[in-house]
Amino acid sequence: MNIGQYNKLIVSRFVDFGLYLVDEQGNEVLLPARYIDGDPVVGDEIEVFVYNDSEDRPVATTEKPFATVGQVAFLQVSDVNRFGAFMDWGLSCKNLLVPFREQRATMRQGGVYPVYVYLDHASGRIVASAKIEKFLGNTFPRYRRGDRVEALVVQHSEIGYKVVVDNLFVGMIYESGVYAPLVVGETITAYVNKVRPDNKIDLTVSNSSRDEVEAVAESILDYVNSRGRDGIDDTLSPDRVKELFGCSKRVYKQALGHLYKTSRLAK
Numbered sequence: 001m002n003i004g005q006y007n008k009l010i011v012s013r014f015v016d017f018g019l020y021l022v023d024e025q026g027n028e029v030l031l032p033a034r035y036i037d038g039d040p041v042v043g044d045e046i047e048v049f050v051y052n053d054s055e056d057r058p059v060a061t062t063e064k065p066f067a068t069v070g071q072v073a074f075l076q077v078s079d080v081n082r083f084g085a086f087m088d089w090g091l092s093c094k095n096l097l098v099p100f101r102e103q104r105a106t107m108r109q110g111g112v113y114p115v116y117v118y119l120d121h122a123s124g125r126i127v128a129s130a131k132i133e134k135f136l137g138n139t140f141p142r143y144r145r146g147d148r149v150e151a152l153v154v155q156h157s158e159i160g161y162k163v164v165v166d167n168l169f170v171g172m173i174y175e176s177g178v179y180a181p182l183v184v185g186e187t188i189t190a191y192v193n194k195v196r197p198d199n200k201i202d203l204t205v206s207n208s209s210r211d212e213v214e215a216v217a218e219s220i221l222d223y224v225n226s227r228g229r230d231g232i233d234d235t236l237s238p239d240r241v242k243e244l245f246g247c248s249k250r251v252y253k254q255a256l257g258h259l260y261k262t263s264r265l266a267k
Contacts, residue, residue, distance in 0.1 A: 001027045003050055003058060004069030004119050004126045011044045015092040021046060021060055031060040051126055067117045070137050072132055072152055074185045076112045087115065089126060104128035112185075114154045114164075120206060133170060137199040142190040151187045151190040151203060153182050163190070163203065171201040178205065180213055180254035180261070212247065214256035219245050221264065232256075 001007055001023045009021035009029065018032040019040070029050055040046060046120035049068070066089060067073035067175035074081065075087040078095055080225070084105035086095035089208070098107060101123060105112060115128040115190055116135045143149070151163035151171060161182050173190060175180070182188065190203040223244065231240075234256065238249040247254060259265035 001025075001029060001050055001058065002069075003052060003124070004117070005050065006047055006068065007050050007060075008045055008047050009060070011040050011042050011046060013042065015044050021048065029058045029060045030240050031062070035060070035062045037062060038051070049091075052124060053094070056124060056168050061091060067115075069117050069119050069126060071114050071167045072114055072154070074112050075128070077107050077109050080107065087113075091141050096126065098128045098130060102127070102131055104130045110241065114152075114185075130237075132164065136164065137169050138179075138257050139168070140254050141199055141201060143195055143201065145192055145194065147192040149192060149201075149203070150187055151189055152187045156182070156184055163188075165190075165203070169201055171203045173203045180258040183250075183253075186250070188266050204257060212251055213254045213258055216245050216247050216251055217258050217264075220252075220255055220259060224265065 001009075007023065010021055012020045012028060013023040014020075018030055019036060020028045021031055022028050029048075031046070031048060035048075046062075048062055049065060050058055050060050050203060053059045066075060075089060077085045077098065078088045079086040082101040084097050086097055089096040089146075094099065096117065113130050114132060115130050116125065116132040117128050118135060119125075120127050137147075147173075149165050150167055151173070152167075153161050153163050155162040158175070160172055160176075160178065163171045165171040171190070188205070190205055192201060193204050194202040196202065220232060234253060236252065241247065241249050241252045247255075256265070260267055
């Protein structure tokens, strides 16, 4: 049974406070009654997330955390005490601890920080670290030029955007190759340009994305020229964006940013 991951388990038996699920090795875990959906019967397969409760006992939930063990995510601090910072993890009865030793700078309540979620084998607990780079690049990246990857944007600087590639490696998308501004905290599709000797990866955005952004930018200009500029800004709702331009709000914002950057549309 994989702690900190999703598991497909079999309904074994029912109790007053929930039901027990079992894996192929016969290990049982409790799914509390409040997480039971529908009317399962013994023998049904259920996908659940398994974590350790406050008493370090494995427990299952059908809730979906914002990140599983081995992933990087931006999470918000919900509380700080003498043990460290506790982050909203997406589970209603379990926050995620970032011990003080794993903080790059002192975390504040309400702050949002990128963290790496991992299983502390000494304590058996799922915890997180803001020192994400020490968990990345520990294997050789077997990518070839042009390979498609998922990239989480974690920082913007003068030279470009620092990203986490497939939750495994550190990468960089250089400012000179960015067609429209990226948003820190968003996950984008990118393509490998080069793997560096230090195992860090240089990336580019996809050509197809460029084509889509350019097409939406032209649609925006056509709309403004024929109907005026009123309401065409960052506050336009996703539904209205879809209705007017047939794209997502993210692509719409990229197209707007491109128009601003090229001075084809004034802010």
